[in-house]
Amino acid sequence: MRTASIKRKTKETDIEVAVNLDGSGVSEVATGIGFFDHMLDLLARHSRIDITVRADGDLHVDHHHTTEDVGIALGQAVKQALGSMVGISRYASVYMPMDETLSRVVIDISGRPVLVFKVGFPRDKIGEFDTELVREWFNAFAVNAGVTLHVETLYGENSHHIAESCFKGLARALRAAVAIDPRAANEVPSTKGQLGG
Template sequence: MRTASINRKTHETDIAVEVNLDGTGSYDVSTGIGFLDHMIEQFSRHSLIDITCRIAGDLHVDQHHTTEDSAIAIGQAIAKAMGDKAGIGRYGDVHSPMDEALCRVSLDISGRPYFVWKAAFTQEKLGEFDTELVEHWFHSISQAVGITLHMELLYGTNNHHICEGLFKGFARAMRTAVELDPRKGGAIPSTKGILGQDTL
């Protein structure tokens, strides 16, 4: 089983994360931000990556540090669980519909973190969650895992649907990318013979 745990403590957050890449999509998430919990749970369920994420953060300041650090810790755990990335699918490309909204997520677990964001929200908050932090969460996890990640809202009007479509699309793309492909025979999916941020 490809599993990993990360404990990350700073003056801003205290985080414990566990992941199982070969899971069933079970989760135990508590960030202190209800909407963020809901989105990480969606990511777990639809990627089939089991996630435990417990955070005590400085929410008396704002939600920025907790949101950013949740993505960093989950991303670090996923990267650790993949190891040398031998046998993974590596790529994922998904169109994700959520009622009237349609999102596209394309990614490559390349070891070369790069983030393209073409989406926007028309309201500042979803519940108590600052919508500007959605983009930042995805940017942070792309950096932590080492993903080339492109995210685009093709159309849609409901902000909740847009956000959920992006998280579900990312989840489904990640499921394809991290799953082991038996045809690869355990080979690292690169002509370089290595996938990692040291191959930049």
């Protein structure tokens, strides 16, 4: 089983994360931020990665530290669970519709962290959640998971739908990219013989 657990404690947040890349999409998420919990539940369900997140953050300040630090911890957990990355499919691309919105998410589990994020939101908030934090989360996740990640919303009008299409797109891309390729199950998917660097 490809699993990992991460604990991260700072003066701003206290976070525990666990993942099972070969799970069934079960989620147990409690960050204290309703909309963010919803996005993480979607991530688990559609990636088929079991995800547990428990976060206690300085929500009296704002949602920034909790959102970013969960991205850091979840990225670290995915990277740790991938281990040597032998046999993974590595690449995936997904077009994800959500009603009037269409987003594209492309991932390379390369060991070289890059985020290209071309997503605009018509509103500053979704409920109490600042829409600018969607990018903060994706950046924290990509950098700490060690993945190259391109996220672009091609069109959309509703901020909730835009965010949801991005998280669901990542979920389906992760699902495909972390899957073991039966034709190369004993190989690292790189001509260099290793990923990263």
